Amino acid sequence: MTRRRKKPADSLEELRRRLAEFAEKRDWDQFHNPKNLAMALAGEAGELIEHFQWLTPEQAARLSKATREEVALECADVLLFLLRLCDKLDIDLAAAAKRKLVINAKKYPVRKSRGRATKYTKL
Amino acid sequence: MTRRRKKPADSLEELRRRLAEFAEKRDWDQFHNPKNLAMALAGEAGELIEHFQWLTPEQAARLSKATREEVALECADVLLFLLRLCDKLDIDLAAAAKRKLVINAKKYPVRKSRGRATKYTKL
Amino acid sequence: MTRRRKKPADSLEELRRRLAEFAEKRDWDQFHNPKNLAMALAGEAGELIEHFQWLTPEQAARLSKATREEVALECADVLLFLLRLCDKLDIDLAAAAKRKLVINAKKYPVRKSRGRATKYTKL
Amino acid sequence: MTRRRKKPADSLEELRRRLAEFAEKRDWDQFHNPKNLAMALAGEAGELIEHFQWLTPEQAARLSKATREEVALECADVLLFLLRLCDKLDIDLAAAAKRKLVINAKKYPVRKSRGRATKYTKL
Numbered sequence: 001m002t003r004r005r006k007k008p009a010d011s012l013e014e015l016r017r018r019l020a021e022f023a024e025k026r027d028w029d030q031f032h033n034p035k036n037l038a039m040a041l042a043g044e045a046g047e048l049i050e051h052f053q054w055l056t057p058e059q060a061a062r063l064s065k066a067t068r069e070e071v072a073l074e075c076a077d078v079l080l081f082l083l084r085l086c087d088k089l090d091i092d093l094a095a096a097a098k099r100k101l102v103i104n105a106k107k108y109p110v111r112k113s114r115g116r117a118t119k120y121t122k123l
Numbered sequence: 124m125t126r127r128r129k130k131p132a133d134s135l136e137e138l139r140r141r142l143a144e145f146a147e148k149r150d151w152d153q154f155h156n157p158k159n160l161a162m163a164l165a166g167e168a169g170e171l172i173e174h175f176q177w178l179t180p181e182q183a184a185r186l187s188k189a190t191r192e193e194v195a196l197e198c199a200d201v202l203l204f205l206l207r208l209c210d211k212l213d214i215d216l217a218a219a220a221k222r223k224l225v226i227n228a229k230k231y232p233v234r235k236s237r238g239r240a241t242k243y244t245k246l
Numbered sequence: 247m248t249r250r251r252k253k254p255a256d257s258l259e260e261l262r263r264r265l266a267e268f269a270e271k272r273d274w275d276q277f278h279n280p281k282n283l284a285m286a287l288a289g290e291a292g293e294l295i296e297h298f299q300w301l302t303p304e305q306a307a308r309l310s311k312a313t314r315e316e317v318a319l320e321c322a323d324v325l326l327f328l329l330r331l332c333d334k335l336d337i338d339l340a341a342a343a344k345r346k347l348v349i350n351a352k353k354y355p356v357r358k359s360r361g362r363a364t365k366y367t368k369l
Numbered sequence: 370m371t372r373r374r375k376k377p378a379d380s381l382e383e384l385r386r387r388l389a390e391f392a393e394k395r396d397w398d399q400f401h402n403p404k405n406l407a408m409a410l411a412g413e414a415g416e417l418i419e420h421f422q423w424l425t426p427e428q429a430a431r432l433s434k435a436t437r438e439e440v441a442l443e444c445a446d447v448l449l450f451l452l453r454l455c456d457k458l459d460i461d462l463a464a465a466a467k468r469k470l471v472i473n474a475k476k477y478p479v480r481k482s483r484g485r486a487t488k489y490t491k492l
Contacts, residue, residue, distance in 0.1 A: 010217035012133040018224060026231060027238040031423045035175045035183035039422040041201070042288050045168035046415010049295075052158045053408035054363035054400045056303070060158035063212065072214045075205055076223035078164070079216060082201055089186065091195045093202060094133035100199035101141060108149060115150040117300035154300045162299035165411050169292010172418075176285035177277045177486035179426070240423035256463035258379040264470060272477060273484040281421045281429035287447070291414035298404045306404035309458065318460045321451055322469035324410070325462060328447055335432065337441045339448060340379035346445035347387060354395060361396040 012094050016083045023084070037085040044077040135217050139206045146207070160208040167200040258340050262329045269330070283331040290323040381463050385452045392453070406454040413446040 023029055051071050052060045063071060086093040107120035116123075146152055174194050175183045186194060209216040230243035239246075269275055297317050298306045309317060332339040353366035362369075392398055420440050421429045432440060455462040476489035485492075 010135040010215075012135065015217070015220055022224065022227070025233050026236050028236075028240070030238070031240045033180045033184055034186075035178060035180045036422050038172045038175045038183075039285060039288075039418050042165075042168040042172045042285075042292075043415045043419040043422055045165040045201075046288075046412045046418075049161045049165045049408050049415075050412040052161045053405050053412060055158060057156045057158045060161075061156055061211070063157075068212060068214065071212060072209075072216075072219040073223050073226070075209055075214060075216055076219040078168075078201065078205055079220050080223060082198055082205075086195075086198055088184070089191060089194060091191065091198060093195075093198055094138070096195040096199040097138055097202050100196050100203060101145065103196070104145070104203075110148050113149050113151075115153070117151070117154045159299050162295050162408060162411075165408075165415075166292045166296040166299055169289045169295075169411075172285050172292075173289040176282050176289055256381040256461075258381065261463070261466055261470075268470065268473070271479050272482050274482075274486070276484070277486045279426045279430055280432075281424060281426045284418045284421045284429075288411075288414040288418045291411040291447075295407045295411045298407045301404060303402045303404045306407075307402055307457070309403075314458060314460065317458060318455075318462075318465040319469050319472070321455055321460060321462055322465040324414075324447065324451055325466050326469060328444055328451075332441075332444055334430070335437060335440060337437065337444060339441075339444055340384070342441040342445040343384055343448050346442050346449060347384075347391065349442070350391070356394050359395050359397075361399070363397070363400045 012083060015079070016087050016093075019080055019084050020087060032084055032088060034085055034088050037081055037088060041078060041081040041085060044074060044081055048074040048078060135206060138202070139210050139216075142203055142207050143210060155207055155211060157208055157211050160204055160211060164201060164204040164208060167197060167204055171197040171201060258329060261325070262333050262339075265326055265330050266333060278330055278334060280331055280334050283327055283334060287324060287327040287331060290320060290327055294320040294324060381452060384448070385456050385462075388449055388453050389456060401453055401457060403454055403457050406450055406457060410447060410450040410454060413443060413450055417443040417447060 023032055048071065051063075051067065051074065083093060085091075086096075108123070112123050113120075146155055171194065174186075174190065174197065206216060208214075209219075231246070235246050236243075269278055294317065297309075297313065297320065329339060331337075332342075354369070358369050359366075392401055417440065420432075420436065420443065452462060454460075455465075477492070481492050482489075
């Protein structure tokens with residue numbers, strides 16, 4: 001119960017740990033170098049977009065239940081390789097995400113970016 | 124304080140919420156449909172691999188501090204778009220990741236996959 | 247002049263040869279192994295989609311002249327790495343493309359696939 | 370015979386034309402807008418790298434005959450969507466590739482880039 005308080009259902013650290021165990025049991029660390037993991041992540045991102053490529057934006061927003069579950073599992077694959085990559089590079093993903101949020105808030109001030117998808121370099 | 128106990132530093136739900144706020148303030152929900160977000164995620168995955176493409180696996184495993192921070196921020200970008208995509212599709216990413224771990228454990232039994240990078244379809 | 251007749255302006259073989267020369271002059275063959283080239287290609291594909299990610303399908307179909315030229319050069323990058331990859335793997339890209347056209351014609355018979363974006367596995 | 374002289378086996382224009390016919394017969398132009406085609410291309414690039422992700426650079430350089438053919442067909446897919454995308458955007462891919470070669474020759478002068486994989490922005 002104490003543990004549950006510290007590691008809730010959606011803790012990245014908990015997932016990271018489970019993935020490390022998974023790989024270790026299978027002796028997969030030999031394959032899980034950062035270069036390979038970055039490739040695997042990109043491969044999963046490719047599988048993810050394949051679900052959307054022929055859909056109109058409207059169709060993409062109302063997937064069937066079955067497709068939504070397929071997409072959910074592709075999203076999971078992206079996250080799992082992302083966590084694995086960060087683990088191998090000793091990157092704290094949650095902390096990096098927070099740093100990036102701060103950076104983005106500066107790059108995209110509300111006043112200048114409101115309602116515009118323009119890249120910050122062209123704002 | 125109670126809240127902090129439930130949402131620790133690495134909670135995906137906490138990040139999801141902050142991203143939703145970020146987009147709402149900028150009126151970006153109009154751009155953040157699932158199709159566009161899947162593309163943005165794939166674009167970030169592309170930026171991520173560019174860091175590794177000319178490195179040997181050995182070089183990729185010992186990045187300079189500066190490059191490691193660049194990579195950390197690319198990883199953050201992948202996570203942020205992934206969370207945004209899941210939010211828009213009403214997918215619980217942490218739950219999906221756990222379902223996928225269970226599926227992977229079945230696809231890759233320790234006995235058959237130990238020390239082998241073979242895809243489950245060819246095991 | 248005879249040569250020009252055999253290798254016209256849009257010959258893949260001519261481009262392949264020029265790329266090989268380009269790399270050789272710079273002593274880049276050491277970096278251009280198939281694994282690295284596949285990554286570089288995926289990275290360029292990621293840059294390409296970034297141009298389209300926030301556009302509606304309608305906007306994507308009528309790019310400004312400047313953006314169209316940026317996209318043209320990204321497309322060029324994809325082709326250049328693709329040719330380089332095929333060169334290193336001793337794959338005749340034009341011949342492979344023709345084999346694939348024949349395969350696709352079988353996978354997607356006109357009668358079954360007319361007006362449908364359904365993958366052949368689900369036709 | 371005259372035609373054969375102008376359009377050799379590896380002409381991009383010839384492939385472009387065959388793809389346009391293929392799509393037209395199936396009434397697929399409705400799906401083949403530039404945004405969707407860019408996604409499809411990225412998806413194929415993702416499938417391509419999946420073949421290489423767990424291989425060492427050495428293994429990637431000596432694929433089995435069967436894997437090499439799989440890779441050849443993935444390369445074909447990338448080219449086919451690339452040509453389709455360029456067709457829809459009215460981009461002359463071969464001409465763009467030549468423009469890019471000229472640009473690259475300036476970005477990467479032999480003297481500065483010899484034996485180095487450094488990006489031109491950091492040369």
